Amino acid sequence: LSEELRALTHAPCISPDGHEIQLYVNTGLLAEVELAVDSGCAGVGLHRTEFPFLMGDRFPSESEQMALYQDVLSAFAPLPVTLRTLDVGGDKPLPYFPMHDENPFLGWRGLRMTLDHPEIFLTQIKAMLRASVGLNNLRIMFPMVSRLEEAEQAAALVARARTELDEDGVETAAPLVGALIEVPAAVYQAESLAKRFDFLSVGSNDLAQYLLAVDRNNAQVASLYDERHPAVLRAVNEVAAVGKRLGKPVTICGSMAGEPGLAVLLMAMGFEGLSLNSGRLLRVKWALRTIPLQTAQSVLAQALEAEYPEQVSALITQMLDTHG
Ligand code: PEP
Numbered sequence: 001l002s003e004e005l006r007a008l009t010h011a012p013c014i015s016p017d018g019h020e021i022q023l024y025v026n027t028g029l030l031a032e033v034e035l036a037v038d039s040g041c042a043g044v045g046l047h048r049t050e051f052p053f054l055m056g057d058r059f060p061s062e063s064e065q066m067a068l069y070q071d072v073l074s075a076f077a078p079l080p081v082t083l084r085t086l087d088v089g090g091d092k093p094l095p096y097f098p099m100h101d102e103n104p105f106l107g108w109r110g111l112r113m114t115l116d117h118p119e120i121f122l123t124q125i126k127a128m129l130r131a132s133v134g135l136n137n138l139r140i141m142f143p144m145v146s147r148l149e150e151a152e153q154a155a156a157l158v159a160r161a162r163t164e165l166d167e168d169g170v171e172t173a174a175p176l177v178g179a180l181i182e183v184p185a186a187v188y189q190a191e192s193l194a195k196r197f198d199f200l201s202v203g204s205n206d207l208a209q210y211l212l213a214v215d216r217n218n219a220q221v222a223s224l225y226d227e228r229h230p231a232v233l234r235a236v237n238e239v240a241a242v243g244k245r246l247g248k249p250v251t252i253c254g255s256m257a258g259e260p261g262l263a264v265l266l267m268a269m270g271f272e273g274l275s276l277n278s279g280r281l282l283r284v285k286w287a288l289r290t291i292p293l294q295t296a297q298s299v300l301a302q303a304l305e306a307e308y309p310e311q312v313s314a315l316i317t318q319m320l321d322t323h324g
């Protein structure tokens, strides 16, 4: 990284015309936490909790999970840390738990699986809540929400976890809870979901995969996976618009948030924050501090009219060349 970029580590993320956006980091492995702690981020926008579940030969216990979550929460406190509940299934089966899906990406994954097993869900939520005692920077986020009933069930289980902890003499603060918008159905219910949650976050990796019907891990079709596809841009823009309309914070945590040119368009859409791998943070911050919001908004307006991904790419390249 150049000196020029490194010097931005503690600079605020504000466009030349004064628009501020928060840059959060995505974490999962402890090594990612350590790398991100001094990155100048505004907190953790997505902590993927599945790694300890995937690496062991059984479900980690409540106290094992609590210790892991405490490490992350305390590393960033007082900044917010968003812990995502278990998102296994799909491309991430558990070796010690039967999951036999003919078509795993349309199958038993994410919140669907944990709502079917409240004991798994409650153990994890209690571990998160316990870990947050005295820190109060916990946010909880649910993956793969596709129905409002799931939102209601998940919220009820969080309330139950708090009651059970309270009965054990552990007093916890109510965490902010949010939903990932990563299934196309959730885009069209974003308004109803926004009313039921404290925040939303677009999971553009899965959203693009499901919108385009492209499995990124399948080499035969991987080249069709494109975050610049006009359908993806328009869907992501819809969710941001709902956030603005309802005054609810909406962030985005898929990998498109880590692409400087796309990040500028996401700023123009009105996202409250972007969550990205810490290694991308400075390049993205540089772009957001360089391109005026007004310019970004006019490029976005053209990008939303584009018919081909290449047109979006050309608009982005032109914008970065003119201002960079
Ligand atoms: C996403 O789907 O965009 C996301 C952030 O989650 P994951 O990549 O872990 O599925």
Ligand code: MG
Pocket (backbone or CB within 6 Å): 143, 182, 203, 205, 206
């Ligand atoms: Mg996802």
